[in-house]
Amino acid sequence: MTPVDLNVTAVALSLGHVVLGVLSLVFAKLVKDWLSPYNTEQELTEKDNPAFGLALAGYYGAVVLIYLGAVRASGPIDADAGSADALMAYGRDLLWTLAGIGALAFSRWLMNLALMGSTRCSDEIVRARNVAAGAVECGVYVASGVVIAGVLREPGASPLTFAVFFVLSQVVLLLFGRLYARLAGYDVVGQIGQGNLAAGVPMGLTLVAFALLISKATSGEFVDWRTNLGYFAFDTVVGIILLMSLRWLTDLALLPNARIADEVVRDRNVNAGLIEGVAAVGVAALILVVF
Numbered sequence: 001m002t003p004v005d006l007n008v009t010a011v012a013l014s015l016g017h018v019v020l021g022v023l024s025l026v027f028a029k030l031v032k033d034w035l036s037p038y039n040t041e042q043e044l045t046e047k048d049n050p051a052f053g054l055a056l057a058g059y060y061g062a063v064v065l066i067y068l069g070a071v072r073a074s075g076p077i078d079a080d081a082g083s084a085d086a087l088m089a090y091g092r093d094l095l096w097t098l099a100g101i102g103a104l105a106f107s108r109w110l111m112n113l114a115l116m117g118s119t120r121c122s123d124e125i126v127r128a129r130n131v132a133a134g135a136v137e138c139g140v141y142v143a144s145g146v147v148i149a150g151v152l153r154e155p156g157a158s159p160l161t162f163a164v165f166f167v168l169s170q171v172v173l174l175l176f177g178r179l180y181a182r183l184a185g186y187d188v189v190g191q192i193g194q195g196n197l198a199a200g201v202p203m204g205l206t207l208v209a210f211a212l213l214i215s216k217a218t219s220g221e222f223v224d225w226r227t228n229l230g231y232f233a234f235d236t237v238v239g240i241i242l243l244m245s246l247r248w249l250t251d252l253a254l255l256p257n258a259r260i261a262d263e264v265v266r267d268r269n270v271n272a273g274l275i276e277g278v279a280a281v282g283v284a285a286l287i288l289v290v291f
Contacts, residue, residue, distance in 0.1 A: 013086060020090055021067050024097045028063040032056070035105055038126050051125040051134030058138030058204075059104070062145025066100035067093075069149025099159075100148045103166050107144035108137070110170055115140070115177050116189045124193065132192040132200030139204020143173060143211035150215030158222075165218045165232065169211075172236050176210045177203070183244065185261040198264040198273035205277025206243075209284035213239035216288050239287065246283045251276055 033040050043052040070093045112122050116136070124133035147169040151162050180203065181188040191199035217235035222228055251260055254275055263272035 016086070016090060017071060017093070020094060021064070021071075024067045024094070024101070025060060025063055027098065028060065028101050031101055031105060032059060043126065047129075049125070049129050051129050051131045054131060054134035055121075055125055055137035055141065058141035059108075062104055062141040062148075063097075063101060065142070065145035065149045066104065066152070067097045069152035070096035070100065073152045096152055099162070100152060103148050104141065104144055107148075107170055108140060111140045111144075111174065111177070112137075114174055116181070116192065119189050119193050124195075128195065130192070130195045132195050132197045135197060135200035135204045136192060136207075137204075139207045142204075143207040144170070146208065146211040146215050147173065147218070150217075150219040161222055161228075165228075168232060169214050169218060172214065173207065173211060176240060177207055179240070180206055180244075185259075186265045191265060196264065196268050198268045198270045201270060201273040202264075202277040202280070205274075206280040209277075209280040210239065210243060212281070212284040212288050213243060216291075239284075242287055243280065243284055246287075251279060254279060 029040075040052075040056070043049045044056070073096065112120055115121075119133075121133040121137045121140075124130035125137060148166060151165045151169065184202075186199070188199055188203055192203070214236065217232045217239070220228070220231060255263070255272060258272065260272055260276055263269040
């Protein structure tokens with residue numbers, strides 16, 4: 001039997017990244033507690049608020065995506081590097097992750113303010129225990145995490161490119177969410193306000209799907225502003241057209257004997273909402289891989 005050639009230094013460096021990821025989650029929890037106007041522990045344990053738990057799960061998932069984006073951007077640490085170089089690499093990954101967590105907090109504030117007009121997901125989640133709003137906020141968090149990870153992954157990126165493409169991504173993500181609500185065939189915001197989970201799930205998943213397409217527009221190598229902004233505009237516009245068109249065709253193929261709007265509004269059929277949302281993510285993943 002051939003003995004296993006184990007590089008102890010490489011394993012130790014990898015374990016260091018795992019520990020750093022856990023610390024990033026702990027820091028993200030502290031930020032969430034600090035920025036929240038309510039007691040997160042109370043919502044999770046004493047009040048057993050499922051809407052809050054759903055949103056918080058999306059938040060932690062987004063933090064993991066951001067950390068992975070930061071680590072991938074810096075690349076693996078050379079096993080032959082000295083301890084000082086390794087510490088610098090860890091520090092760089094941590095700083096970018098902290099910047100991403102701050103950007104995630106801004107994204108949540110922006111989407112809560114403008115995504116669904118006068119309906120505020122945060123109020124619905126805490127005041128009404130609205131799981132539909134929780135599903136939307138979960139999708140907002142994950143979508144923002146995907147976008148931020150894409151921006152961090154951009155070769156040649158700098159704090160300026162991170163800030164510019166993050167803001168642009170948030171704007172188009174917000175506009176897409178509003179467009180989806182108008183073209184869905186039913187009153188998406190009204191149904192979510194009524195706690196209809198069948199309406200909240202597809203909206204949250206569709207935001208994630210569009211975020212995957214935005215990440216394609218932002219994660220390429222930075223060449224210059226004109227080139228990268230042109231790619232961003234092209235990928236965003238084409239992505240919206242393809243996603244909305246193929247999503248409709250996929251719904252037609254997967255649920256040929258039912259209208260999504262009727263299933264969501266009349267029957268509150270979460271199954272139909274899940275199929276619509278997963279189809280959107282699947283279409284986005286296909287576009288991302290094929291193109």
